[in-house]
Amino acid sequence: MFKKVLIANRGEIAIRVAKACKELGISTVGVYSTIDKKSLHLRFMDEIIWIGDSPAISSYLNIEAILDAVRKTHSEAIHPGYGFLAENQLFAKACEDAEIIFIGPSSKTLNLVADKVASRITVKKVGVPIIPGMEMTCTDLIKFKQAAKEVGYPVMIKASMGGGGKGMRVVYNEKDLEKSIAISQREALSSFGDDSIYLEKYIEEPRHIEFQVLRDNFGNCIHLFERECSIQRRHQKIIEETPSPALNDEIRTKMGESAKKVIEASEYTTAGTVEFLLDKNKKFYFLEVNARIQVEHPITEMVTGVDLVRQQILIAAGEKLHLSQEQIKQNGHAIETRIYAEDPDNNFVPSPGKILYLSEPQGPGIRIDSGIFQGWNVPPNYDPILSKLIVWSENRDMTIKRILETLKEYIILGIKTNIGYLSRIINNESFIKGNFDTHFIDNNEEILLPQHNNLDLALIAAAFNKKYGIKKKQVSQLIRYSQKTTPWQEIGKWKICNH
Numbered sequence: 104m105f106k107k108v109l110i111a112n113r114g115e116i117a118i119r120v121a122k123a124c125k126e127l128g129i130s131t132v133g134v135y136s137t138i139d140k141k142s143l144h145l146r147f148m149d150e151i152i153w154i155g156d157s158p159a160i161s162s163y164l165n166i167e168a169i170l171d172a173v174r175k176t177h178s179e180a181i182h183p184g185y186g187f188l189a190e191n192q193l194f195a196k197a198c199e200d201a202e203i204i205f206i207g208p209s210s211k212t213l214n215l216v217a218d219k220v221a222s223r224i225t226v227k228k229v230g231v232p233i234i235p236g237m238e239m240t241c242t243d244l245i246k247f248k249q250a251a252k253e254v255g256y257p258v259m260i261k262a263s264m265g266g267g268g269k270g271m272r273v274v275y276n277e278k279d280l281e282k283s284i285a286i287s288q289r290e291a292l293s294s295f296g297d298d299s300i301y302l303e304k305y306i307e308e309p310r311h312i313e314f315q316v317l318r319d320n321f322g323n324c325i326h327l328f329e330r331e332c333s334i335q336r337r338h339q340k341i342i343e344e345t346p347s348p349a350l351n352d353e354i355r356t357k358m359g360e361s362a363k364k365v366i367e368a369s370e371y372t373t374a375g376t377v378e379f380l381l382d383k384n385k386k387f388y389f390l391e392v393n394a395r396i397q398v399e400h401p402i403t404e405m406v407t408g409v410d411l412v413r414q415q416i417l418i419a420a421g422e423k424l425h426l427s428q429e430q431i432k433q434n435g436h437a438i439e440t441r442i443y444a445e446d447p448d449n450n451f452v453p454s455p456g457k458i459l460y461l462s463e464p465q466g467p468g469i470r471i472d473s474g475i476f477q478g479w480n481v482p483p484n485y486d487p488i489l490s491k492l493i494v495w496s497e498n499r500d501m502t503i504k505r506i507l508e509t510l511k512e513y514i515i516l517g518i519k520t521n522i523g524y525l526s527r528i529i530n531n532e533s534f535i536k537g538n539f540d541t542h543f544i545d546n547n548e549e550i551l552l553p554q555h556n557n558l559d560l561a562l563i564a565a566a567f568n569k570k571y572g573i574k575k576k577q578v579s580q581l582i583r584y585s586q587k588t589t590p591w592q593e594i595g596k597w598k599i600c601n602h
Contacts, residue, residue: 104420105129105179105204110148111169112184114474115490116396117144120182123412132176134169136162138482143474150176157484163187166194173203180204180419186486189395192217206419208371208394215369216392219263220301222369226389229368231361234380234388236303242288244281247302251280254304260284262291263299268338270294273305306388308540309380310349311335313393314362315403316375317414319424324367326359327407328433330399332378333541334528336451341521342528343399344438345406348499348537349381358387365392374400374415383540398491401472402437405495436502437495438529440510444487446519448553455483459517464509468495468502481518489520499537503529527551 109132110117121131133148138157145151152172155162183189196210223233235254240263251258262270270291272283292298311332318324331347332340362377378390400411444454461477473490494506510526
C-alpha cells in the first residue's frame, strides 16, 4: 500500500480523496494555487505545497509543477480527482516515465478511450451497440454528405478527441452541413488542440445513462449499476439519480454486461464509467468512456455501499478486487444535486465572491460533499461547483420528498447559487413521474427559471411574440432582468432567532 499520495486537485473532490486515503492509513499531500491558499481542502491534508499562480494553466494544469511537487514531498502516487488533468494522456505518461503511480488507467488506455472513433471501432468488435455513423475522421465534405445520407438526418457532428459539448453540432439538413462542419472543427481545435471530427446519427429524445465499473490488474471486473444523468444544461449534468426510472431489470442487465465488455476490451483498470444513450424505444447505444472518478459517484456509493474512491486506490496499489458481481446490490434510491455559484437569473454566469452565511442541512440519508465554508471567497478562476447534495431514501418518491425539504434548508448568502433552480426541476411534474430526456431543461426553460410577482411568463411571452415578433425566450429574459428577486425571497421564510 502507498505511504503517501499527492492529490492533484482542489475543492470537494480533493477532500473526498483525502478522507479515503486517511481510512487506508495513507498520508496525503494537498496542492494549491495562489488564490486557493485558504481553501477548505487544505485543512484535510497532512502536507500542503504551492504549485503556481491562480490561473489553472499555471497550477492545476501544470504537469511539471505537479510532478515537481511529488518529488519534493516524496509522494509515491498521484490521485487526479476529476477535471483538470484527470484524463490527460500526457500527464499519465509523464507519471509512468517518472515511475510515479497514476491512480487511474494507463496512458495507453486513456489515449484509446479519448479517441471517440477508435472507441467506436473497439466497442463494435465486442458486440456492443453503437450509434450508426462514420468510423473514421475526415475533412472531405463529400464523404460527410454521403455518411449523412446513409444514416439519415438529423445527424450529430462531434469532435473525435473531445467531450463536454465542445465541437458538437446537430444538423437537420444538407444545406447546413458544410457550415456546421467548419464550426465544429474550429471548436475542436481550440478546445482540444485537434480538429478531427466525425459524424453519427442524432438520437432524438434520448436518456443519458451511465454504468459504474471497477476492474483490477488481474482481469476481475464488476459493474455497480447505473446512474440516470439526463438532467443536463448545455451538455453538463446537474442532477443524477440511481436507479434510473427508465430501466427494467432486463435492460439493466444487458447494459451492465455491455459496460463490462467495453471496459475489458479497452484493457481499462481502476474506476471507470461507460456512458450510453437510451432512445424512446428502449434501445441503448454506447456513447463514451469517462476515465476517472465521476462527480456523481456518491449516489452509487449510497445505493451499493461500496466506497469507490477506496476501491480505486486499492486497485492502483496492485490489490485484487475482492467484490463479485453477485455481491453488488441496489438498495434504495439516491439523488444528487450539484450546487453551483452561478446566477440562474442572469444566464447562469458564475457568481464568485464572499460567502457571508452558510447553513448546510444534516439528517438521516443526507450526505454533503462540500468544499466551502462561511467567510470563504469563491474564486473566479475555476469551475463554479461549490458542493454536492446527495440524499438517500427507501424509494424514489421518498427520496424526492426528502431532497426537496433538504434543499430548502441549504442556505448560502453573499453569492448567487442554483439551489432554487434545482428545487424547481425536482418539483416539476415530469421529473416526479420520471418522464424526461436530455432535452428536459431546454423544453421547460421558462417554467424552471425564477418566477417574479406571479407573472405568467408563458402568456406574456406569447403576446409579445404575436404582436412584435420577439422570441419567447428573449421576453422571459427581459422580465427576469427587470424584476430580480432578492436572496431573502429566494430562500423563503426563516428565522435568525426565536425571540
